[in-house]
Amino acid sequence: MKGTKRSNATDWVDHVRRIRDRQDQQAFRELFEHFAPRVKGFVMRGGTDAAFAEECAQDVMATLWRKAHLFDPSRASVSTWVFTIARNRKIDLIRKQRRPEPEDLTWGPEAEPDQADVLGLQQETEELGRAIAALPEKQRNLIEKAYFGDLSHSEIAEQTGLPLGTIKSRIRLALDRLRHAMK
Template identity: 50%
Template sequence: MSDFAGQENDTARRARLDGLVEACARKDRAAFAELFGFFAPRIKAYLKRLASDDATAEELTQEVMLTVWRKASLFDPKQASASTWIYRIARNRRIDLARRDGKPALDAEEPLLQPGAAEAPDDAVFARDREARVRDALKTLPDEQVALLRLAFFDGLSHSEIAVRQDLPLGTVKSRLRLAFDKLRGVLGRDDL
């Protein structure tokens, strides 16, 4: 670990840390242990500066490092350094916690939280008909566009996540999705989308 402390120049340190994250993507536990040893104390200190108490900062640090382990395959050294990527995860976890803490408790008697009325039979028939039309319309699209639509709407991935998973430029993903929607609108009309 001492090789991070100043014996390496910034470029070499960045390359080393980027390499450790990439090794984590291959589930290299030794690389993760080294990455953890380097980043965990720094992330904890960073989170404490963001007004977290010691216990919360520790818990968030564990969550951040677990996310690094699980999502290391999404890391792209062309977009950001390992440090930037990991600190962004930490910042986002802290924001998520603040949002969660800031929400009032739910009232079980709230009318909007009550189950809705049963679907009317004619609405169910209309929904099945619309679903069949959408399935037929999807068959008119190229396979590459259908695959992107599935990732976006069935898997819930963002455009950036799709680009990483499909190894495509972000602009290509956006263009293909836009083309798919344009074609679907032409086949279905606006009301079915």
């Protein structure tokens, strides 16, 4: 079968079934030869280097071998399933690369901030408190809900019954006033 072109997806479904049911190495080899270079290209188009893409493709194909029993042809084609695995695996590997290693983390207590920084922060906090208190009540209430209550604009709209546009406008005006007050 090597080098033959697949014209319909049911051939690949049969390959996955053979892997699932009989751990058919020939079926896996054919799937691997077809999909591994395509997965590698897909991953590289996302801006990664060849080594990363190769690692990802290998991992995707190993996942296909181990999880063939999870494939459902009524939900997706084999290629959709393979590229979904590839996309998810690429995201996982990128996250893993960006996660700091334990030796990169600082251990022990954080360095104490110097007294000038603490004093400056206290003064800014007090200044911000006065600036918020000086806002018109309607703007102040929305700023408090958004920033201290940690509510989204939509959640504030639900809670207050105000239109979303009104909420956004009032918050924008309040932030503008706070920016000017903090100069």
